[in-house]
Amino acid sequence: MTGEDKIKVVNIEEEMKTAYIDYSMSVIVSRALPDVRDGLKPVHRRVLFGMTGLGLSSGKSYKKSARIVGEVLGKYHPHGDSSVYDAMVRMAQIWSLRYPLVEGQGNFGSIDGDSPAAMRYTEARLQKISDDVLADLDKNTVDFRLNFDDSLEEPTVLPTRIPLLLVNGTSGIAVGMATNMPPHNLSEVVDATCAYIDNKDIDIEDLIKYLHGPDFPTGGIIYGIQGIKDAYRTGKGRVVIRSATEIEQTESGRAKIIVTETPYMVNKADMIKKIADLINEKKIEGISYINDESDRNGTRVVIILKREAVANVVLNNLFKQSQLQSSFSINNIALVDGRPKLLNLKDLIRLFVSHRHDVIIRRTHYELDQAQKRAHILEGLLIAIDNIDEVIAIIRAAQTPEEAREKLMERFDLSDLQARAIIDMRLRSLTGLERDKVKEEHAELMKMIEYYNQVLQDETLQMKIIKDELLEVKAKYGDARRTQIVPDAEEFNPEDFYADEDVVITISHLGYIKRTPLTEYRLQARGGVGTKGVAARDEDFIEHLFVASMHNTMLFFTENGKCFWLKVYEIPEGAKSSKGRAIQNLINIEPEDKVKAYINVKTLNDPEYVSKNFIILGTKKGIIKKTSLEAYSRPRQNGVIAITVKDGDQLLEACLTDGNCHMMLAAKNGKAIKFPENLVRAIGRTGGGVRGISISPDDEVIGMVCVNNEEKVDILVVSEKGYGKRSSFDDYRITNRGGKGVKTINITEKTGKLIAVKAASDSNDLMIINKSGITIRLAVSDVRLAGRATQGVKLINLRNGDTIAAVTKVDAAPEVDQDQAVNEVQDESEN
Incomplete structure (x- = not known):
């Protein structure tokens, strides 16, 4: 080759x-x-x-x-x-x-x-x-x-x-x-299999009544049954598994979460380490301590919370961000006749029953064969016992065992096996007791042979054997479920764990944000000095202060005209004197941009609500723009363009309206304009808007007010040196959009420039904060009604050349005795 x-x-x-x-x-x-x-x-x-x-x-x-x-x-x-x-x-x-x-x-x-x-x-x-x-x-x-x-x-x-x-x-x-x-x-698998044996036409929906869902060795809780049903119907599905937890109280009164069961195939040590990493990275807040107290008796992970933390909210964040919750993707692929195949629940049960059916038939054939062989030998032994004298004579006369075997076969018409069994028979078999045992064994074998033949001929009997053996297995090894199934579980809603109450949101000039319970701000008499509200950083001061409900969605508008979304409960909570959290950590705002306006929105999921409401934006240069709320109903992580702002201009305010409001724009030099909202046509989200008020180059708009026609409100204005007044909204005549407006406050050196304009009533309180962080809360009813062009009264005493930074209105606090109102200053510089 x-x-x-x-x-x-x-x-x-x-x-x-x-x-x-x-x-x-x-x-x-x-x-x-x-x-x-x-x-x-x-x-x-x-x-x-x-x-x-x-x-x-x-x-x-x-x-x-x-x-x-x-x-x-x-x-x-x-x-x-x-x-x-x-x-x-x-x-x-x-x-x-x-x-x-x-x-x-x-x-x-x-x-x-x-x-x-x-x-x-x-x-x-x-x-x-x-x-x-x-x-x-x-x-x-x-x-x-x-x-x-x-x-x-x-x-x-x-x-x-x-x-x-x-x-x-x-x-x-x-x-x-x-x-x-x-x-x-x-136990559930056996019950479902028996149900299939009883009715081969049973559908998967009926099988699910017996086999409720997976049962994991580590327990846990399965949320939702749709994934289970999908897997049982098609062979593929996804189930969500949560740890079993309990909420308890420590001796000091703090809440603690006890984890007693973990999701299947989750490494407990890795889970705890990742939770600790989330705490250190401040992705999960409200946890002060976590410890693994598990022993041979079971799992026990203790998570101790901070005093102000809400246990259910922290637990939800853990479910969302850690392995306390995991998913199991079911994919039922197995070998059928040597080929991989995707199987539903009925297929799995049917193929197992088919396998057991084959086993039962082959076992019965084997046992029948063994019984027939033994019966055949016993029949030979019975012949020998009945003719024992002649058998002994034949064996004694034979020279070799082979000769004896052949003569026995010839004399009694025996098979080779029977003849060998007779030769090997012991002498004790000749006793009467042993003869009776042989006869009884033979009779019993004949019954078994009859039974085996009956089994092989009757499929119903074969299925009964399979079922009986399954029930025997259930009796020996069956136990209670370890994994709980919670049907029709909806997505966890953190709002369920927050009271729908108002909170104060503060945003500083350098972009730090927090929410504070409204109850921390107590009522003071007009002219009070106020309390220390915020420990401001160097060269920082509170620029925005407003009230929102915990369940609201906040729309944040930046000076460059972008809009961002944030749930109020997602804003970190802080004490009145705390500094807050950098807003860049909460929304993807650009470094050179900052929040200038906000809107509280009840919901963005109601089509009727978003189609009938509008957002009106105003800029410092007097531009106004109206857009349907529906344009803002699809939140994006990186925000969207709300208004195209021209060079030298900035977004100033935003209002939510129903399309039937009156608008008012007020300028720094004391002028204000009032016109119907319908004079502003609704345009797309990226448009630039139209002129709302005409102002001089050295002037700028300081505020915008939207007033519903049915509201009975006054216009409250505040100057930067602490003076303010309120006037009837009807004192301002309606003009065309784009005019110069009328005088709203008499600007003097003592009052300073106009700093804020608000629509308020006796049911409101006024919250004022100055650039040094001093906060005062006073009732609007304490501010007397005055003419449109007057100077107003002093609302807050300012020290050392301080000026007002922000003003907002809130719902009135419960009435208190004005004589008991405390005027105190918690200024760090005086301590």
Whole structure:
């Protein structure tokens, strides 16, 4: 043969395709996917079979794991020892399998991810439940095949009485596919299987009445049943699992969250570490301490909260951001006749019952054959006993056992087996008692043979046997569910854990924000000095102060014309004197931009509400713009353009209207204009707006007021040096949009420029904050009604050239005795 004759030319593409298909099928069939009949992968099946060969049943003593691994490796599984040991360890871990198949002695790892001890240190034997997995293996119930070196035989499948694929589940990654099947409660699986046996036409909806859902070894809570139904109907679905938690109180009165069960396959130690990382990164607030107090009696993770934290809100954030909540993606792929197939619940039950049906028939055939063989021998023994004298004579006359056997066969028409049994018969069989035992055994065998023939001819009886054995398994190993199922769970809504109450939102000049309970601001008499409201940073002062409900959505508008969304409860809470949190950490505002206006919106999910309401924006240069609220109903993390602001201009204020309001714009030099809202046409969100008021180059708009036609309000104006007054809204005549307006306050050197304009009534309080952080709250009713062009009265005493930074109105506080109102200053400079 020449060198050329030894070379075979092949197409590289075809060769690679063929080789990869062979490899992938080998992984699918021989490694990664379970057989639908016994629910086991080859390595698990070989471990159980190898342990059986070593006599390691549940009642026997333990053997070293290294001995077991060596048995399996040397006889059946020619792979790495770690693959065998890891598979055996998992079958022994109570947190991995719902019903462990191996009983381990020694360190078999932990739910914290600790590795098991080396195989030379640990010992193992089969669990009692494995006796039913391996039952009848020696009765020709399953096919055997040669092992890797053709020296031994191993089973291709186990004749399990337990639906292991449903009961313990499995996971595996093959080539081009994967399987991920959850464990279930044995009692429920048996009930569902029996229901199928009783009615082969039962639909999946009826099966779900018996098999409610996965039952994980680590417990937990499944939220929602839709994912379960999807998986049972189609073979694919997703279930959400939450830790089981309790909320308790510490001795000091603080709330603490106790975690008693974790989601399936979650590493508890990693979960705690990641929660600690979230706390350190301030992604989760309100937690002061976390500790793992778990022991051999169960899981116990203690999370102690800060005094001001709301336990349910913190718990929800933990569910949202940590592994206290996880999901299990169900993918029911298993081998059916050696081929991978996606299976629904009924398929899984049907194929298991079909497997058990085959096992029952093959076992019955085997037992019938054994019974017939024994009966045949007993029939020969009965003949010999009835003719014992002649049999003894034939045997005594024969020169060899073979000669005696042949003569017995010829004389009594016996088979070879019968003749051999007679020759081997002991003398004690000649006693009357032994003769009776032979007759009784033969009679019993004839009944069994009749029963076996009846079983083989009656499918109903075969199904009854399957059902009875399942019920026996349920009686021996059935237990209560560990995983609770909460049906129709909706998305957790943090609003449910906040009272719908007003809070004060403050934003400083440098962009720090916080919310404070409104009750922290007490009522003071007019002219009071005020209390220290905010510990301002150097060169910082409070620029925005307003009131919002905890359930509102806040729309933040920046001076560059962008809009951002934020739920009020998402704003960090702080004491009145705290500095707050940088707003850049809450919304994706650009560094050179800052918040200038805000709007409280009740909801953005009601189509009727967003279509009938409008947002009106005003700028410092007197530009006004109207846009439907619907344009802002789809929040975006990076914000949207609310108005196109021209160079030299800035967005100033924003109002929410119903389309039937009157607008008022007030300028720094004391002029104000009033006109109907309908003079402003609604335009798109990115438009630039129209002129609202005409002002001189050295003037600028300081505020905008929107007043509903049905409201009875006054216009309250405040100057930068603490003077203010209120005038009737009707004192301002209606003009066309774009005019110069009329005088709203008499500006003097004593009053300073106009700083704020508000629509208020006697049911409101006024909150004023100056640039040094001093805050005062006073009743609007204390500010007397005055003419439109007057100077007004002093509202707050300012010290050392201080000026007012911001003014807002709030709902009136409960009435208090004005004589008891305390005027005190908590100024750090005076302490």
